[in-house]
Amino acid sequence: MARLSGWLLDASIQNREAVLWIKTADGRAVRLTDPYNPDFYVRLKDNADLGEAATVIGQHPNVLEAHVDWRYPSVAERRRTEVIHVTVDGSRSFKGVLADLEGLGYIRDWFNVDILHIQRYLFKRGFAPTQKLEVELDAGRVLRKATVLDDGVEVAPPPFTPLIFRLEVESGRPEPDPEKDPIKAVTILDESLAVEEALEGEEEWVLKSFQEEVLRRDPDLLIAPDCVELTLQYLMERFERRGMIPQLGRERSNTHEEWRPRGQPIPGRVALGLDSYLQDGMAGIVERSRFAMVPMGLASRWAPGRLIDSRQCYEALRRDILIPKLRSPPVYETTVKNLVFMDRGGLILSPITGLHENVAILDFESMFPNILIKYNISYETVTPRGVNHSKPGFLGELTKRFLERRLHYKRLRKVFPKDSTEWRWCEQRQSALKEILVCIYGFSGCDVNRYGNVYTYAKINEVSRGLLVRAINVSRRMGYRVLYADCDSVFVQRDWASREDYEILAAQIQEELGLPIALDKHFKFLVLLRQEADPDIEATRRYFGKLTNGELFYRGVELRRHDYPPFLKEFEERLMGILFDAETKEEVEQRQYMKAVEYVVRMLEEVASGSIPPESLIITKMLRRPLDSYRALSPHVSAAIQMIQSGRRLKGGHSPYLSPPINFIYVNAEHPNPFRRVMPADMINGDHHHYDREKYQEMLLDVAETVLGWKGFTGEGLGFKKKPRSLIEEVKNRGRKY
Incomplete structure (x- = not known):
């Protein structure tokens, strides 16, 4: 019997066996198999005979075994109940067996039936993809034993090799059709997304060359925009149209119709979306995979709620708790009216808007996970009558391990x-x-949570509100002003308070509340803003300031937005720098405020002169759905249509449903024809210097009002006509006319 150690690259189910790919330290990818027989549990209706039912079910031609077993029916139950444990001969016959048993008429509840087969296999085996394993296998590379090697606190992710690529499609239509539109090029990118190699030419040559490149490089990860749902499907369709059998995996394909499990279209390689790879990084995808106990391809695409559901199912299975169907009846029912009165959400204390000096943000460290653990809040412990502390909660135990892991990193x-x-x-x-x-x-109170309990969710909010009130009271008792509080953070201020003073305050709050809280940010100057949509209302999570180390910090302003041009972002940052170039609050309010206004006037004149390079005025917005599904010709939609009509490709492979960025500038924002209002950035050449000066002045004034509005600055004060910044403001203005 041979031994092997390495990282579990991927796992999939092929009917009666699991296929595992192990990446060894010396760079080999080894294929193993492991017998797989899916199983599930049923609970019978009252008065049904368990033994007789098990015998009947066991006679089904695809059922290997059916016997009476004892399991916990829910996380709340402390006594096991009798159920029938059914084992099926393979994944392909699983749904057929379920359909046949539905006809028996005496089954009341179904358990462990709507998780994926790969989840069921990995849950039982107790290891996750990306973990390091030591395996024993027989001569046929059939798995006999697997032991998880502890690399749980490693910093580096497993040594999986990526190949990043994108397709370029030749198409004259808004949405390329894989049946009609050929692939013009496949571009291979490096880790910085710079072009490493471009395979361009006739489609058949491009497909063949890309296939050869994949086999030559032998990557573990194939990474492309929307890789599984779009790029690979498009690629496979074009292979078939050309009469070619794709050879992109580590197993030879003999036909187009080979059965492939969902989420694993390329055997021996993992398909990942470029967005998730860039956003989460390789190490982040590893954490998602290990948390959910699912392959990386699934973990990278699933939303957090589904990852949590997967982990809960695994934890339930290893505790002998049955897994109910999704959208099972709630643990406790309540009316909408009761829910409204019962759950007030997190506490938000409206900000004292305007300029403040020497402000600190005290932030609770992982407040909600810590509440779950400290107060034993879980699905089974929280009832309409209160919290049961007689037994550690399911949710707290699940959370604690990963909270500690997160804090470690x-x-x-x-x-x-x-x-x-x-x-x-x-x-x-x-x-x-x-x-x-x-x-x-x-997710604790979500209707798609199998174990969800709305009282659990409401209890977390109730405890968090109480903790925030106590933190506010401690701050005030120690002589601090509370300027703003938001769910898990408190903005406090005291004249002449030092960093050490704020740290002492945080330590005192932690001692009295028993929850970790720390000094997060220390501002020399801070401006708390009103709502952009409605200036009569204080805004939450909208502020900017200068830290004591000299850095600017901001939330909810234009600098944080992706759809503002570089020129205006640079202007806003420079404007903040001028405003806060002072030692005291009085200097900001008087001398620096006037300097900031002068700077605004200079930049308005520069915009009006037409001397701003158009490249710095480019606005970027994403197409979030197919181009032909947009009803309104918004600026970025108009720009995208112009690009296609002029024969230009949209970035991301000439496909709007890849969420490509659309870059454009305003040339005449008030023109009645939407296609005359904007110009795609790709159509700007060295001779083009025209832009809509009034529009960009208007945008510049919006930014200036954000930074200086607390002091009363408006565009009207400089002689500009006031335009509503939002629908709410427009409605209010119309109301005043009548």
């Missing part, structure tokens, strides 16, 4: 230089876990 990243490779890996890991842990709170 959050603290470890401080050991490495910022933006170093090791720092990025730690950041990717802790960010991926943070996203999941934050969603556990919201």
Whole structure:
């Protein structure tokens, strides 16, 4: 019997066996198999004979075994109940067996039936893709034993090799058709998305060359925009249209019609979307995969709620708790009216708007996960009557391990230089876990949560509100003003308070509340803003300021938006810099405010002169759906149509449903013809200097009002006609006329 160690690259189910791919330390990819027989549980209606029913079910030609077993019917039950455990001969006959048993008429409840086969296999085996394993296998490479090797606190992700590529499609239509539109090129990119190699030419040559390149490089990961749902499907369709059998995997394909499990279209390689690879990073995808106990391809595409559902199913299975169907009846029923009165959500204290000096943000560290653990809040512990503390909660136990893991990487990243490779890996890991842990709170009362309990969700909110009130009271008792509070953070201020003073305050709050809280940001100057949509209302999570280390920090302003041109972002940052170039609040309010206004006037004149390079005025917006599904000709939609009509490709492979970025400038925003209002950035040449000066002045004034509006600055004060910044403001203005 041979032994082998390496990282589990991927796993899939092929009817009666699981196929595993192990990546060894020396770079080999080894294929293993493991027998697989799916199973499920049923609970009978009252008065049905369990033994007789098990005998009848066992006679089904695709049922290997059916016997009476004992399991916990829910996370709340402390006593096992009798159910029938049914084992089927393979995944292909699984649904047929379920359909046949439906006809028996005496089955009341079904358990473990609507999880994926690969989930069922990995849950039982107890290992996850990306984990390092030591395996024993026989001569036929059939798995006999697998042991997880502890690499749980490794910083570097497994040594999987990527190949990043994108398709270029030759098409004259808004949405390319894989049956008609050929692939013009396949571009291979490096990790920085720079072009490494471009395979261009006749489609058959391009497909053949790409296939050869994949086999030569032998990557573990194939990464492309919307890789599984779009790119690979398009690629496979074009192979078939050309009468070619694609050979992109580590197993030879003999036909187009080979059965492939969902989520694993290329045997021996993992298909990942480019967006998730860039957003989460390799280390982040590893964390998602290990948390959910599913292959990387699925983990990278699933929303946090589904990842949490998968983990809960695994934890239930290993505790002998049955897995109910999705959208099962709630644990406790309530009316909408009762829910409204019962759950008030998180607490938000309206901000004291305007300029403030020497402000600190105290932030609870992972507040909601810590509440679950400390207060034993879980699906089975929270009832309409209160919380049961007699037994550790299912949800708290699940959360605790991954909260500790997240905090480990959050603290470890401080050991490495910022933006170093090791720092990025730690950041990717802790960010991926943070996203999941934050969603556990919201998912606890969700209607698609198998174990969901709306009282659990409401209890978390209730506890969080109480904790925030206590934190506010401690701050005030110690002589601090509370300027703003938002769910898990408090903005406090006291004249002449030092960083040490704020840290002492945080320590006192932590001691009294028993939950970790720390000084997150220390501002020299801070401006809390009103709502952009309705200036009469204070805004939440909308502020900007200068930290004591000299850096600018902002939330909810134009600098945070992706659809503002570089010129205006640079203007806003420079304007903030001028405003805060002072030692005291009085200097900001008087001398620096006037300097900032003067700078606004200069930039308005520069925009009016037409001297701003058009390249710095480019606005970027994403197409979020097929181009022909848009009813309104919004600026970016008009620009995209102009690009296609002029024969230009949309970035991302000439396909709007890849969410490509559309770059454009305003040339006449008030023109009655939508196609005359904007110009695609790709159509700008060296001789083009025209842009809509009034539109960009209007946008510049919007930015200036964000930064200086707390002092009363408006465009009207400079002689410009006021335009509504939102629908709410427009309605209010019309109301005043009547």
